[in-house]
Amino acid sequence: MLKVFNTLTRRLEDFKPLEPPLVRMYVCGPTVYDHSHIGHARTWVAFDIIKKYLRLKGYNVIHVQNITDIDDKIINRARELGVSWKEVADTYTNEYFELMKKLKVFPTVHPRVTDHIDDIIEFVQDLVDKGYAYVTQSGVYFDVDKYPYYGQLSGIKDKKMWSQEEFVKDKKNPYDFALWKCAKPGEPWWDSPWCKGRPGWHIECSTMSSKYLGKQFDVHGGARDLIFPHHENEIAQSEARFGVRPWVKYWLHSGYLTVKGEKMSKSLGNIVPLKDVLKSFEPEVVRYWLSSAHYRTELDFSWERLEEAKRSLTRMRMTVDELRKIVKKESPKGKLDEWEIKAIYEVSKIRNEFYDAMDNDFNTPEAWAAVREALRLGNKAIEEGSWEVSLAVLEFVNEADKVFEVFEERVHEGVEPFIDLLVEVRSKLREMKQWELADYIRSKLDELGVKLLDKGKETEWRFA
Numbered sequence: 001m002l003k004v005f006n007t008l009t010r011r012l013e014d015f016k017p018l019e020p021p022l023v024r025m026y027v028c029g030p031t032v033y034d035h036s037h038i039g040h041a042r043t044w045v046a047f048d049i050i051k052k053y054l055r056l057k058g059y060n061v062i063h064v065q066n067i068t069d070i071d072d073k074i075i076n077r078a079r080e081l082g083v084s085w086k087e088v089a090d091t092y093t094n095e096y097f098e099l100m101k102k103l104k105v106f107p108t109v110h111p112r113v114t115d116h117i118d119d120i121i122e123f124v125q126d127l128v129d130k131g132y133a134y135v136t137q138s139g140v141y142f143d144v145d146k147y148p149y150y151g152q153l154s155g156i157k158d159k160k161m162w163s164q165e166e167f168v169k170d171k172k173n174p175y176d177f178a179l180w181k182c183a184k185p186g187e188p189w190w191d192s193p194w195c196k197g198r199p200g201w202h203i204e205c206s207t208m209s210s211k212y213l214g215k216q217f218d219v220h221g222g223a224r225d226l227i228f229p230h231h232e233n234e235i236a237q238s239e240a241r242f243g244v245r246p247w248v249k250y251w252l253h254s255g256y257l258t259v260k261g262e263k264m265s266k267s268l269g270n271i272v273p274l275k276d277v278l279k280s281f282e283p284e285v286v287r288y289w290l291s292s293a294h295y296r297t298e299l300d301f302s303w304e305r306l307e308e309a310k311r312s313l314t315r316m317r318m319t320v321d322e323l324r325k326i327v328k329k330e331s332p333k334g335k336l337d338e339w340e341i342k343a344i345y346e347v348s349k350i351r352n353e354f355y356d357a358m359d360n361d362f363n364t365p366e367a368w369a370a371v372r373e374a375l376r377l378g379n380k381a382i383e384e385g386s387w388e389v390s391l392a393v394l395e396f397v398n399e400a401d402k403v404f405e406v407f408e409e410r411v412h413e414g415v416e417p418f419i420d421l422l423v424e425v426r427s428k429l430r431e432m433k434q435w436e437l438a439d440y441i442r443s444k445l446d447e448l449g450v451k452l453l454d455k456g457k458e459t460e461w462r463f464a
């Protein structure tokens with residue numbers, strides 16, 4: 001049984017979605033005013049892995065991840081750069097899409113705030129009509145005192161600790177928050193029943209999640225920086241409007257990606273842009289490194305750690321490639337040795353360990369330990385030339401890789417016979433002592449990512 005740690009109850013709980021096998025999941029996406037950084041990627045990959053594991057368990061997951069494309073930060077950035085807010089938002093939205101594709105993170109819907117202004121206005125109007133919100137000169141505010149359960153998610157019960165947003169004279173209480181902000185001169189605006197203005201941040205997520213996932217849904221995610229006030233406010237607005245409780249069944253929060261122990265954050269100026277990381281490392285290395293820590297722990301960034309992850313993944317990939325080659329090119333024996341029988345049973349035990357780990361609040365480091373254990377058996381299978389054990393290991397690794405997505409086959413269909421041919425020509429050249437030409441073929445193949453391994457007169461090759 002899958003168990004997840006729910007921030008709302010502060011407990012590990014059995015995962016029972018509202019309408020199985022459907023799982024409706026919302027994850028807070030980026031505010032597009034700057035480059036996405038590797039800290040963002042940590043959260044997005046964490047929830048992508050959660051989604052893919054749920055799918056592996058037979059759930060149908062609808063995954064919504066928003067794009068905040070209008071916000072004070074975007075407006076300020078546009079001013080600094082002397083361009084329009086739309087240009088800033090479009091530039092970083094496009095970059096975000098490209099990077100998400102590389103990292104193989106594909107939400108079902110990527111709603112943008114500016115495409116949902118009417119829905120937001122309807123939401124706010126409903127809160128005003130129901131008496132949960134009030135209209136002032138500067139905008140519309142949520143009346144926190146009207147909602148009795150405020151503080152439930154963060155556990156912050158002391159009202160003095162609730163103060164948020166800048167102090168605006170016409171707010172009833174310092175802890176009320178803006179649902180709609182009237183535009184100051186020069187700021188972008190949309191028409192509304194109250195003033196020309198724009199939505200507050202929190203209302204967007206309540207509006208877009210309910211639009212695509214309904215009035216109640218299963219999973220809401222983001223990193224833990226969002227617990228207060230963002231997610232606390234989302235709950236207050238949504239429960240006030242829809243009269244449901246709990247609005248979201250499971251609140252999952254990822255830990256920070258840190259730099260020397262501090263959260264990686266644009267405001268602290270310690271960000272490493274994701275595009276730079278992906279220039280030096282393949283997306284698979286990044287996915288592997290991010291998933292090597294549990295999603296709720298902190299993970300400290302360093303280039304050396306990525307290098308280590310690359311080395312470790314390269315070794316694993318070499319084993320996986322070799323297993324694929326054996327299964328494809330060789331044939332079943334029809335009879336198993338003692339160790340092969342044991343190994344095949346061992347793989348089935350390891351497979352259980354993988355599922356137990358993932359069922360325990362998506363414990364990816366333990367799940368990786370299971371994969372590594374299986375690959376150790378894989379190496380023995382390669383050494384012994386066992387087709388059957390190679391198959392058993394490979395089938396398990398392929399299954400686990402539905403979640404991790406790092407072992408995709410990189411072989412282009414039809415290329416192998418041509419490499420075989422070049423290797424054969426090189427062998428003939430060596431026989432004829434044409435070393436220079438033989439070395440030329442080796443170095444050219446190397447550049448193309450094909451490694452040759454001379455074993456006496458025989459030459460083996462593999463993709464690097």
Ligand SMILES: Nc1ncnc2c1ncn2[C@@H]1O[C@H](COP(=O)(O)OP(=O)(O)OP(=O)(O)O)[C@@H](O)[C@H]1O
Pocket residue numbers: 027028029030031032039040041042043221222223224225226254255256257258263264265266267
């Ligand atoms: N250092 C980090 N580690 C893990 N997740 C993060 C980190 N920084 C942001 N996130 C998560 O990434 C998603 C997008 O965040 P958002 O664009 O709001 O970032 P931000 O708060 O503007 O960034 P910053 O903190 O760098 O200013 C959110 O779910 C957020 O919780």
Ligand SMILES: [Zn+2]
Pocket residue numbers: 027028029205230
């Ligand atoms: Zn949000």
